[in-house]
Amino acid sequence: MDPVLYGYMLYGVSLLTVGGMYAILALGLNVQWGFTGLFNAGIAGFFGIGAYTAAILTTNPHTSHIGGFQLPYIVAAIAAMLIAGIIAFLVGKVCLRLRSDYLAIATIGLAEIFRLIVNNETWATNGPRGISQIPRPFENLPEPINQFAFLGVVLVTLAGVYWLMEIARKSPWGRVMTAIRDNETSAKAAGKNVETFRMEGFVIGCMIMALAGALMAHYLKFVNPQTTDPLLATFIVFVMLVIGGSANNKGAILGAFLVWTLWSASEIVAPRLLEAIGMADAGIRSAYVRIFLIGLLLQIFLQKNPQGLLPETRPSSPGKNSS
């Protein structure tokens, strides 16, 4: 194959792979923000919990951090989701009875505390140097088939999460969720236990985020505290969901692929543009320009089109569903 074409193909595969993992994150956030109206500002924390759990449970024995469990991928992913779920439950217990801002503050705090722990508990996480040599499914297959195979793993996981979330959305459970989001008082008056439903939405969302984190650890084959960077693991997910369309699972996926493509394409284009206009340090500074622009894009959507590209569609009435 032509090497240039081959390069484009691999770039396309990596774009879809990372985009797919972001789509899973966006679906997780959609349960919380889209359907339940909960603002989780610490996506990076739950994502990081997933990444580190999967890393520690699947790596070979190593002298600089705990490990050597060499568990199968699926077991590690389930463990990652369970741990994230338990932590989400504890955070939810404290914050969900209060107004949504408190959850935002507590979750961003939790994500920062997680970074502190990961940086300081060197015996477990190798501190800032991180955990390397994380195995990846199908990595022993020949290039580039292994890349396609892992992309397949991501897309199958994404499809599974999407399918479950669509069932949830159309179920009575999903309808109660949106009812609480839109009018808490009337949902309460209808006899719904608001706090329990919120807790369920929050925990499920965090578990999905941890699953995305586990996939990312295998994909990068490396995790360190930078993996839980609030910009790339929290903020951009919000941008994806708001632009794609909150409360719409298809919108979440669309937004994830769209924003991720924009973000990585701008990584190539922006430095050259800045260089062309003769700016010093164009390489470093272009990163800030990109962050600013993606922030501006979010603000424009919040003001002009808060529904996003694919607005919410309500499931049909229960009568039709049961037939």
Added chain:
Amino acid sequence: MAEFINFYLIPGLVLGSIYALGAIGITMTFGILRFANFAHGETMTLGVYIAWSLVQLTGVKSLLAILLVLMPVSMMLTIMVVLLIDKAFYKPLRASPVIILVIASFGLMLMIRSVTQFSWGVQLKTILPGIQPRLQLFEFFSFPLKHVFIVGGALLLMYAVHYVLTYTKIGKAMRATSDSPELARLTGINTEKVVMATWVMGAGLACAAGVFLAVDTQVDTMMGFKILLPMFAAAILGGVGKPYGAMAGGLVIGVAEELSSYPWLGDGPLLEPGYKQGIAFAIMIAILVWRPTGLFKGKSF
């Protein structure tokens, strides 16, 4: 004893005064505009860089001149930027659900930070170069002179806040709006004016807190974000919407953070200094569990 005061208590009071100033803005925005402003830390960072640029431009080297002349100018410039930000980004969302404003502020946090990093770079800078004189009291108490200026300056500014809130018309309107926005509107208080006053107070104090922090430590593009959580914790500890609560909360959290690494038991620090930042979070969670209204009976939504 001397060691305890010199290296733990005084740094704690210094840090606490800085948190207190920052937390006033957070709690007032929370009380009056009704949202948790995630961009508050970056406002502080921006103010510091404005002050740093003024120091470079004027070549002023005396701490007193920086605090008395350049800091007020930086506060004014920061306030102007924040008022423009309000006009462009928060005002169009006033009618939106509160949580949309929180997301907008989260986005602004990263936008302001990227502007700061773009314009000034990420290398550490100092506002006050060179070795600073120390103050010696009764043989064993010894601390940098700048700490006296920081705590003194913070106390003065807090008194100014108290004066504005107690004796001026706009200050009373602010407290009324914070206590009950509907009732305040009914009595004919101009909400937009109160909102503007809130930004003015919050941004000015954030800039001052940032400059104090920069004088105490260094100038860093992440400095505001690093103390965002302690400021939120201080606002919640003091009771949301309660400026005096925020002052008390800030002091408590600053002192608690520094005292946490004192060797209370045995020889080693009670808590590894690496976990100092965790203290604010722990206090915040504790207060949310046992007394969400905070010490000063603020709002609990």
